[in-house]
Amino acid sequence: MKEHREVLLAPVVSEKSYGLLDENKYTFIVAPDSNKTEIKIAVEKVFGVKVVSVNTMNRQGKNKKTRFGDGKRKDTKRAIVQVAAATL
Template identity: 50%
Template structure:
């Protein structure tokens, strides 16, 4: 297994992800090559919680334009992690 800090990149702070906190679901950007089992073990090891379910999605990068120059934002992988009832991740509680 890889290092958990290489798998979990950063939390997603958005209006939708904050709404999911009420259902005990947390959203993270993860390594695009990580599978659901690796994500589950990384979250459990980093935050000492019990993961019930992991849903993943690949987010395609958008095309951006500045004047005549065209670029693209990077592709990302997002994971929505459902925790056992009663478990919380303290990183999100202050937001």
């Protein structure tokens, strides 16, 4: 099993992720090879909360034009984690 800090890479900072905070849902960028069980265990260990559900999505990197030709941003995996209201 991977180290907890290897599973959770960074929080997602966006309008949509801030809107989900009212529903006790937090969004993270996670390692591409991690599964829902690993994400749940990592969030519970690192933040000391009870996780209710984990939803994951694989996002394709955007194609961008550079002055050297076409490029592509890397693909990311995101997890939306809902925590129990009493644990906040």
